[in-house]
Amino acid sequence: MGSSIAVLIPCYNEAVTIAKVVDDFHRELPEATVYVYDNNSTDDTAEIARAHGAVVRREPRQGKGNVVRQMFRDVEADCYLMVDGDDTYPAEAARGLCQPILEGEADMTVGDRLSNGSYAEENKRAFHGFGNDLVRFMIKAIYGYGFEDVMTGYRAFSRTFVKTFPVLSDGFQIETELSIHAVDRRWRILDVPIEYRDRPEGSESKLSTVSDGAKVILAIASLFKNYRPLKFFSLVALLLGLVGLALGLPVVAEFLRTGLVPRLPTAVLAVAFVFLCGLSFATGLILDNVAKTERKQWELAVYRETERSQRR
CATH class of the missing domain: 1.10.287 (Helix Hairpins)
Structure with a gap:
């Protein structure tokens, strides 16, 4: 029996892009099950995803961290590939992220947007690059591990990682929490360079640079206190x-x-x-x-x- 792959897509108002994202991952990973977790969308995200063959579930607690918590609890697979529904991450890189997990070479693979410069070229949101660099510096200073890209939402995990990961965050701090947990618990981490593309016309980011950035900094301090x-x-x-x-x-x-x-x-x-x-x-x-x-x-x-x- 072959290894199973679950593609996990947390979504909030991604009707503009979700059809393409689901279709792309069905094409690149035909053996995988694509799950779309709708987080109280007010548009047609859930209906569109279902029409394109995704397994759609609803998470009523607002916030990406809450969605990830429920996804990790619900879904059974050998490899979990998590990606945003905004079509900024290439489905063509999915196999490269999943393969080290399935072959037992890594427990978490990280879709690195920064090494090849694609994030700096495509990202049009002010201070996001600076925020990523700041978080990378803080994790390096505290834990001694240098991530290439801390805030990426494109990652793959082993089953053991997912089923023993205690999700504490409720919002966009989840990427930082995943990174710190992986370093502190000495999981095997592998950075996989990917091509990043900015959101297409009509798709809007849900991130607030200042408020969400402050939450990430506070999350780092809280996790530092808890882990060390x-x-x-x-x-x-x-x-x-x-x-x-x-x-x-x-x-x-x-x-x-x-x-x-x-x-x-x-x-x-x-x-x-x-x-x-x-x-x-x-x-x-x-x-x-x-x-x-x-x-x-x-x-x-x-x-x-x-x-x-x-x-x-």
Whole structure:
């Protein structure tokens, strides 16, 4: 029995492009099942997708992260190919993204729009390139792994990855969450260069550069706290300790020189910052042990899911 492929397409008001997207993936992956998850569209996205042979399901909770959560729960396959319904990603690259997953060479493949310069040439939305570079820099600084393209919506996953991935985001932060989870859990990641094209005439982006960008930055900070609590709270402790020293050293120097503490409020404030420094570091130590225990449980869940996948 051959390996099964599921093409997952989260959609919100993509009536202009969804027919072409579904047809393209049916052509390139005729053995795959194409799923379109309609996220409260107010146009004919669902009807058009169904007419072109897609399996259409509805997700009433608004937000791409909510759609991905439900897709990952519902769909059974050996390889999951996730792509946006806006016709910006080439179906011709689908086989190249799925093959490393099916051959057991990768757990997540990433459709890299940046390496060949196609994103810079085609993308007409201000600051999106800058935002992608900023997120790449932050993940590299925190986790030590350099993604070529963090924010791409074109990815393929193994069954074990999908069934053990805890979706926490509800919106467009999902791509960042997928990237950080893959790096932190040491999944095998492979970048696959693709040609990017901008949305066709009449198709509008749902992204807000400022608000969604801010949500992505906050998501990185939150995931950093959850996945690497000791490092996160150690940095907070360092900042608090430096403030405490800056306030307290002049007071200590004056006491050593005169035997007096004339600036008592400053001394109390300095002690408070040093106390918070110690508290932050202790919090990091405690949560680090919690995170390690959770990681062990997750590793065992991965083993169990791997065994189930092998029995399929």
